[in-house]
Amino acid sequence: MLILAPALLIAALFSLVGAMAIGLGSAAWTELRPAIAGGGPPARHSTDTTPLGPIVHGAIALSLILLLAALVLRTVLTGHAPWSNMYEFNQAFAAAILAGYLGLARRLPIRTLAPLVAVPAAGLLAYSLTLPSEVVPLPPALQTPFFLTVHVGSAMLAYGIAALAAAAAVGELIQRWSGDRLAWLPLAAVCRTAAYRSVVLGMPVLTIAIVLGALWANLAWRSYWNNDPKELAAAATWLVYAAYIHLAGRRDRWGASAAWFLLVGFGAVLFTYLAANLVIPGQHSYSGV
Amino acid sequence: MLRPSSLRVQPSLDRLARRADRALRVLADARLGVALLVAAGVANLAAAARAEWRWALDSPAYLALVGTILITGVAAVAVRIPPVWREWRRPGPLVHSRDVLVGEVPLGGELTASARARIVAVLASAGYRLAEAATARGWGVAGTRRGWSRFAAIASHLSLVLLVVGGALGTAFAEETRFGLFPGEQSHLAAPRPGLTTGVRFDGLDAEFDSRGRPLRFDTRVTFIRDGQVARSQVLQVNAPGDFDGYLVHAWTYGPAVELRVEDLAGQALFDGWVALGGEATDSRAPFVELPSLATTIGVSLAEAETNQARLIAADQHGVSDTVILGPGERRRLGPTQVTLRGFAAYVSFLSRRDPGVGLLFAGGFLLAGSQAVAFYLPRCRLDLRTADSRLILRVRGERFDDVRTELRRVSGIVARAAAARDERA
Numbered sequence: 206m207l208i209l210a211p212a213l214l215i216a217a218l219f220s221l222v223g224a225m226a227i228g229l230g231s232a233a234w235t236e237l238r239p240a241i242a243g244g245g246p247p248a249r250h251s252t253d254t255t256p257l258g259p260i261v262h263g264a265i266a267l268s269l270i271l272l273l274a275a276l277v278l279r280t281v282l283t284g285h286a287p288w289s290n291m292y293e294f295n296q297a298f299a300a301a302i303l304a305g306y307l308g309l310a311r312r313l314p315i316r317t318l319a320p321l322v323a324v325p326a327a328g329l330l331a332y333s334l335t336l337p338s339e340v341v342p343l344p345p346a347l348q349t350p351f352f353l354t355v356h357v358g359s360a361m362l363a364y365g366i367a368a369l370a371a372a373a374a375v376g377e378l379i380q381r382w383s384g385d386r387l388a389w390l391p392l393a394a395v396c397r398t399a400a401y402r403s404v405v406l407g408m409p410v411l412t413i414a415i416v417l418g419a420l421w422a423n424l425a426w427r428s429y430w431n432n433d434p435k436e437l438a439a440a441a442t443w444l445v446y447a448a449y450i451h452l453a454g455r456r457d458r459w460g461a462s463a464a465w466f467l468l469v470g471f472g473a474v475l476f477t478y479l480a481a482n483l484v485i486p487g488q489h490s491y492s493g494v
Numbered sequence: 495m496l497r498p499s500s501l502r503v504q505p506s507l508d509r510l511a512r513r514a515d516r517a518l519r520v521l522a523d524a525r526l527g528v529a530l531l532v533a534a535g536v537a538n539l540a541a542a543a544r545a546e547w548r549w550a551l552d553s554p555a556y557l558a559l560v561g562t563i564l565i566t567g568v569a570a571v572a573v574r575i576p577p578v579w580r581e582w583r584r585p586g587p588l589v590h591s592r593d594v595l596v597g598e599v600p601l602g603g604e605l606t607a608s609a610r611a612r613i614v615a616v617l618a619s620a621g622y623r624l625a626e627a628a629t630a631r632g633w634g635v636a637g638t639r640r641g642w643s644r645f646a647a648i649a650s651h652l653s654l655v656l657l658v659v660g661g662a663l664g665t666a667f668a669e670e671t672r673f674g675l676f677p678g679e680q681s682h683l684a685a686p687r688p689g690l691t692t693g694v695r696f697d698g699l700d701a702e703f704d705s706r707g708r709p710l711r712f713d714t715r716v717t718f719i720r721d722g723q724v725a726r727s728q729v730l731q732v733n734a735p736g737d738f739d740g741y742l743v744h745a746w747t748y749g750p751a752v753e754l755r756v757e758d759l760a761g762q763a764l765f766d767g768w769v770a771l772g773g774e775a776t777d778s779r780a781p782f783v784e785l786p787s788l789a790t791t792i793g794v795s796l797a798e799a800e801t802n803q804a805r806l807i808a809a810d811q812h813g814v815s816d817t818v819i820l821g822p823g824e825r826r827r828l829g830p831t832q833v834t835l836r837g838f839a840a841y842v843s844f845l846s847r848r849d850p851g852v853g854l855l856f857a858g859g860f861l862l863a864g865s866q867a868v869a870f871y872l873p874r875c876r877l878d879l880r881t882a883d884s885r886l887i888l889r890v891r892g893e894r895f896d897d898v899r900t901e902l903r904r905v906s907g908i909v910a911r912a913a914a915a916r917d918e919r920a
Contacts, residue, residue, distance in 0.1 A: 312897070342704055345712050345732040352733070401895040405870035409863050416859035423852065425733045427670075427744050427845055430661075432551065437542035444535035451524040451531070454894040459525055473539060481542060 224264035228320030232389030295333035301365020366407030371471035521569035660855025676768035
């Protein structure tokens with residue numbers, strides 16, 4: 206089992222990198238083929254896939270299956286939810302991104318977003334493989350299965366959904382910039398819908414993560430709010446997404462700027478996750494990496 | 495009975511009402527809310543990034559910002575409640591816009607009263623709250639499914655009030671007391687005051703570490719006392735503080751201690767009790783013993799952890815006068831005293847806290863998360879059904895970005911079946 210888990214992770218990473226390479230290659234081919242053939246600009250696809258889209262989508266699904274298997278193995282090895290340190294959380298975070306994408310792709314024509322979604326997931330997995338993977342006992346403060354599972358788990362889900370929303374926002378901004386002419390991306394309106402749906406799915410999850418975190422802090426750290434860097438960054442993240450929700454439905458200049466809020470929001474998520482763990486010392490740092 | 499003259503409103507009052515209404519709408523404007531939320535977000539992010547900027551979150555400016563966010567939230571609720579309530583009481587017709595999906599249900603003939611009743615019944619059983627309207631142009635019905643979802647959106651704004659009030663109550667009235675106890679000692683849970691009879695006794699600490707010295711377990715055994723009587727015993731853990739008479743009692747810090755007996759050279763006991771080890775005074779348990787009658791202070795520190803040996807230093811007004819190293823059970827002369835090291839144990843510093851706002855705050859937090867989940871996961875859907883010539887025009891509208899094509903197909907199907915049932919009977 207000790208060898209199987211990293212093998213699954215490496216396979217998932219290869220699958221994701223393959224999805225990225227094929228997806229971006231296919232997108233480039235879709236864009237450049239008419240120019241090479243001497244025709245006009247590429248026609249918009251009537252479906253939401255590029256020629257190799259099903260392979261990319263399949264590779265993403267395969268990565269998720271491999272990741273979930275690795276997480277189940279990790280749970281068996283450690284005896285607790287697989288997100289107690291950054292090695293585990295990175296994998297769960299990547300799995301949440303992929304699961305969110307696959308779930309949303311069942312309802313919206315966003316399959317051509319796959320390469321954009323694969324980038325953060327692959328980055329997280331690659332980073333995870335550089336971190337120590339040994340199984341160590343949980344420090345006393347983390348020995349609460351309910352809070353560890355639900356508080357950290359809901360944060361992980363919310364982060365994954367935020368990454369998905371950011372990928373959709375990038376798609377929307379690129380399409381708006383190109384005048385919706387790029388065939389290898391969903392239309393800007395579709396990206397906008399996908400982003401909003403992602404955020405409204407993730408917002409209550411982020412809220413419950415913060416509320417449960419406050420409850421846990423009240424028990425373990427004497428007060429529900431300690432001005433800890435991660436608490437402050439999580440509050441900032443929540444405020445940015447709350448601002449986005451108030452903007453997203455508008456059809457004016459304010460509404461058009463909503464996509465930028467998603468990029469700022471995901472930046473805040475990364476700051477909350479990485480900077481508040483690695484760079485800025487605080488109460489959340491005790492579990493190390 | 496009211497006469498028309500009694501309904502007349504003073505122009506100045508009318509003007510005031512109009513201004514108040516305008517002010518309320520300005521405050522409820524989402525753009526203002528966005529700007530304030532972004533400002534608060536930036537303040538929090540800056541405070542997270544730089545510890546020296548955290549003072550800003552305690553400043554009056556930040557409090558004013560939070561207060562303004564609260565006011566805009568309440569204003570948004572005040573502006574939205576009347577239309578939400580009206581729609582709940584009597585769903586209105588849908589105004590055509592690009593978000594409205596339109597479908598048609600062909601009719602075999604005129605829609606009879608019984609067919610209308612059947613359509614209303616099936617739509618009601620499909621979850622729609624309906625209001626019929628017969629006009630000169632024909633019959634129609636407007637409906638809302640999950641109309642209560644909009645109340646959830648209102649509740650999510652109001653939950654901010656609970657959060658802020660809970661936080662403010664805590665800031666104003668929370669009390670926190672720290673005290674250090676050696677095994678067997680007890681203390682009140684707060685600063686002594688008339689009527690306070692609750693206390694805690696420290697019974698012992700069981701700690702466990704792994705081979706690399708990482709902590710695995712801190713179990714603090716305590717007994718809670720009320721009116722001088724034992725109320726209950728409990729094991730406190732990092733995530734499981736004691737909850738007694740409204741106080742949360744945390745075992746806060748831990749440290750080694752020695753049990754020491756100090757006598758003068760004639761055998762008269764000068765001190766018999768616990769002394770905390772360590773280089774600093776922690777929670778009023780200083781690592782030394784003052785002996786005023788001998789003008790001497792005895793300091794204690796850990797000399798050798800492996801063999802459990804403590805270093806004792808005697809000092810007077812001229813400086814250090816003597817030093818000894820003792821193991822458990824050993825007795826030696828130290829300056830003008832005889833000291834006996836009876837053994838090692840641990841002291842625990844406790845923190846007891848009572849926050850009257852915490853219940854309200856968490857109620858607000860859970861209300862916020864729950865109401866968001868309801869508002870976002872179970873969005874309302876509006877419907878408008880009108881007769882036009884020999885067909886029924888069906889309009890459906892969801893919330894922002896909702897895809898209501900499936901709902902349009904579903905409703906079209908059940909309406910068509912209800913209408914067809916009439917045709918078969920005819």
